Amino acid sequence: APILIPPIFGGAFRAEGDIKRATLPIAITAIVNMILDPIFIYGIGWGISGAALATGLAPILGLMMMLYWIFIKKDTYLSYNKEDFHNDFSIYKDILAVGIPASLEQLIMAALAVTVNFMLTLVSGSIAVAVYTAGWRLISLGLLPAIGVGTAAITVSGVAYGAKKYENIRTALRYSAKLGLASSIVVCILLYVFANQLAFIFSYSEASAPLLPLIAAFIQLMCLFILYVPFGASAGNVFQGLGKGTTSFILTTFREFVLVLIFAYLLGFVFNMGETGIYYGMLLGGFIGSVIAYAYIEIYVDRLIKGKIEGSKI
Numbered sequence: 001a002p003i004l005i006p007p008i009f010g011g012a013f014r015a016e017g018d019i020k021r022a023t024l025p026i027a028i029t030a031i032v033n034m035i036l037d038p039i040f041i042y043g044i045g046w047g048i049s050g051a052a053l054a055t056g057l058a059p060i061l062g063l064m065m066m067l068y069w070i071f072i073k074k075d076t077y078l079s080y081n082k083e084d085f086h087n088d089f090s091i092y093k094d095i096l097a098v099g100i101p102a103s104l105e106q107l108i109m110a111a112l113a114v115t116v117n118f119m120l121t122l123v124s125g126s127i128a129v130a131v132y133t134a135g136w137r138l139i140s141l142g143l144l145p146a147i148g149v150g151t152a153a154i155t156v157s158g159v160a161y162g163a164k165k166y167e168n169i170r171t172a173l174r175y176s177a178k179l180g181l182a183s184s185i186v187v188c189i190l191l192y193v194f195a196n197q198l199a200f201i202f203s204y205s206e207a208s209a210p211l212l213p214l215i216a217a218f219i220q221l222m223c224l225f226i227l228y229v230p231f232g233a234s235a236g237n238v239f240q241g242l243g244k245g246t247t248s249f250i251l252t253t254f255r256e257f258v259l260v261l262i263f264a265y266l267l268g269f270v271f272n273m274g275e276t277g278i279y280y281g282m283l284l285g286g287f288i289g290s291v292i293a294y295a296y297i298e299i300y301v302d303r304l305i306k307g308k309i310e311g312s313k314i
Contacts, residue, residue: 003059009066014155016077025062033058101249112256124275134202135218142226145183150233157241166305173238180230191223232290235297255289
């Protein structure tokens, strides 16, 4: 419960526009986890079991904060009183229509990572996999600002859609893309300039020292991936805000599991470019997929504004 319930309450807070309450428990959980980890692992000597226990206990404080705001302070926009709850299966349907495709998107991303690892193993062996795994962790961190901005677009576009203010959807979409791109440019520059220093985090030991230049080169190349993510992420998130989770899922699948893999295979295997070809293929496929997704959402919103497609039924 401490792990599963907070994301549900957090989603409700974000829907209200209360980003502070959605974020604070997450930050508290992370801090508590960092404090408990060394205590349980090294101080008490519980090892991996201690790490698992710390991970399980850390979310409790965040959950207690949420429960206090909702059931004791009771100053949220939504009412959580039992007498105000009414079963409406159409609402369950609307939630699942967005939630299931969003979950499947995460499955697609995980499957893509496994497939890329397999391809790298075939062309370059375990060293390439180690470089990709280490470097991609840093690239993933670099994606967070753009993903955060894109996530905000879900709430804003959803509110605008429900209020039938379709022009605001376009505004939210474009602001999301612009802010995401601006933050991504800054992150990309930082990753490129400090690639060697960041690579050292994963190659400080004598055994892993040979990986440093390889990881640094990977970071300097794949940081370009961050630049076009805001467009694909904004498109997918706005579609989710409009209740079109299946559309978002199809676009993500086409981008990640079709275009990325096709270009990675062509450049890595057909053109014999090895692991570098796989990386270039990921960049090319992701870029084309993001452009298609953003173009499609722009066309969709334009048609929505002009009344050429049916809008919100609320």
